[in-house]
Amino acid sequence: MSQNIVCPKCQYIRKEGDDPSIPFTTCPDCGVIYSKWASYNANKVKANNPELFSVPEPTIASKFKFNLSIIRAVVNGMAKHPWRINGVLFSLLIIFNISTAPSFTWNNALVQCQMAIKNYSRDPDTAEVPFVSNIGAGDWYRFSWGRSTSFIRMRNGLGLEVPVTADCEVDGATKRITSLTINEKSIY
Structure with missing residues (x-):
């Protein structure tokens, strides 16, 4: 042994x-x-x-040093091989374009309805279309202005400011207004 x-x-x-x-x-x-x-x-x-x-929690300084060392390594590697810079930038461009695709929300639908109502009024600059909440469901957005929420303020033919009711529906898939009714008169 x-x-x-x-x-x-x-x-x-x-x-x-x-x-x-x-x-x-x-x-x-x-x-x-x-x-x-x-x-x-x-x-x-x-x-x-x-x-x-x-294991102690990493400090901010140690995290910064770690990230800085990674950045240095990447930059040094790219300086030796400049074609890699183009590949990395192209990849980042693709990733950010895919991940930042704008989504259509009820806020976008409300702005569409507010702009359509203002454009219909006789004096778009003075028309007041207040904020209301969505009463639709899913990808279908519906907004209603009236006695239960708040009236729209527009000028009539005599130039007087009067309360107005309105209903607006937006299809989220097509991002278009499907129905707009102002004072019980169908516009779309």
Whole structure:
């Protein structure tokens, strides 16, 4: 036997004349299995001293240094291979174009209705179309101005400002106004 194995529990040193039927992973004196004893002691040390094995939260400075080192590595790599710059920029352009596709929301539909009502009025500059909430569902937006919400203020043929009711429906799929009614008169 070329190496001396020392038992971590009883400090017994394994000798040439020990029983050959006992495997080298077990102490012939106390019978402990070396690997199990090592893992048991490691768990015991972790339980008694958790601060030794806890990973500290990274500081802002360390995060900045890490990000700076990544940027340096990328820039240095690109300086050696300028064709990579074009590939990276092209990839970023594709990613940002895909991920920033504008979505049509009820706010967009409300603005469409407000602009259509103002354009219909005799004096678009003085027409007041207040904010109302969506009463539609899903991809179908419906807005109603009237007694239960708030009236639209427009000038009539005599130049007097009068309250006006209106209903507007917008299809979210086509992003177009499907129905516009002002003072019970259908416009669209």
